[in-house]
Amino acid sequence: MSWIKLAFHDIRAGLLRKRYLLAPALVVFECLFFGECADLFKASQTLGDMMLFCFRGIWPININDRGQDTRIPLEWLLIMTGVLLINLDYILFDLTRVGQQVMLRSRSRYGWYFSKCLWNICSTALCFCAFVLTAAIVTLVQGGELKLTVTPEICIGIYSAPVPLTVGQVFMAGFVAPALTLAAFSMLQMVLCLFMRPVLSFLICQSLVILSLYWNSPFCLGSGAMAMRSQWLLSDGINTGVAALFALIVILISVSAGAVKFKHMDILGAED
């Protein structure tokens, strides 16, 4: 069961770090903003409202429409960037340090690499759980309920539409699709780190995040983490299920491409 031991190494070296405290902070920031909005509507909110709000993104931006509100959703960008930054450096950090000793003892490049992929998923999951937990706490503190329904008044206030979302749709647009999208970005970023400097890899992923503000398609990775792009909130919106599936495919392709690269990669010392 050597992979379990490898996974434990990654939990110790990669997951027990202070930087994960950044995750709840990101959502507190967002939720406070929501608190202001919710006050306006005087409606009691739910966890579903809160998560949809955190991952609402923006309506598709139409370059030709001059009158449109194209305010960049800063809070949304902060969450996406925060997760990318939290996950950025661990693989190369470990690879140039104690990870070499670990890899030699595991005697398998694939084993070590897949353990890092597992770590990456766990790391994003940890961030996301921190998001949900924080959102749940804020909801309770503000007198809301831990339900996965949406409050019609709040829908009108924020999305200008009293859309009756089902619990399944809220779960998909507020939890599954954003989580998978974040996981796909993180995995892509980690694998790109094997091909180029981490800074470049981060910049590429960050560019994709920004691109998704301007390009509304399920095949543009960031759209999946924006509830306001979903067909459930927008008549010509994207299929959130397809976006989630696409994120899953990006994860699989990234993992495979990384495995091929890592099998023959040179493992050198730390570059200062």
Added chain:
Amino acid sequence: MLIEINDVSKKIKGALILKHVTLQFKGGLVYGFQGPNGSGKTMLLRLVAGLILPTEGEVLIDGARLGRDIDFPPSVGLLIENPAFLPGYTGKRNLELLADLRGRVGDREICEAICDVGLDPEDKRKYRKYSLGMKQRLGVAAAIMEKPDLLLLDEPTNALDEKGVEMLCALIRRERDRGACVLVACHDREILDRLADEIYTVQEGCVERRPL
């Protein structure tokens, strides 16, 4: 244990770092490498460890080709450049975590290795509080604790005091007598003269045997 390096060249980012190197190493002998900074000693050790793969040629460990048949030598202890451990754990805990990956040695061997390098297994200080020499000693302990067939030591005397160097020499001899194949890259010629059964000079990626 037989290690064969057959006509290996290695290019990294366009620079030729090892040039047509052909060498053989056997168990029970100490091989010393010396040469100027940047000549390729560390790269040679990385090559034997399987951390870098040849651009041309092949490295065989008991007939198995690195990078094709096996990823890494089956039993290897490695100390390259600066040792690295988890900073938030004690020295002993760090060794336990590493040893646990193979599960071949237990508490007794780990404590022995720590004592061998002159550290205290009961020391409760975290690795991040270790001095430079203590870190180096722990690195040596990690390399020898599992009694590997192949021992790769890059500048093992770094940061060691006089007593530390004596201890290291004794350990290397002990490992050799146990049957391990030991490769040592070291700038100190005197130490290599005392220790090594064969000495090689590395110069701009070329490796040549130096008459003793």
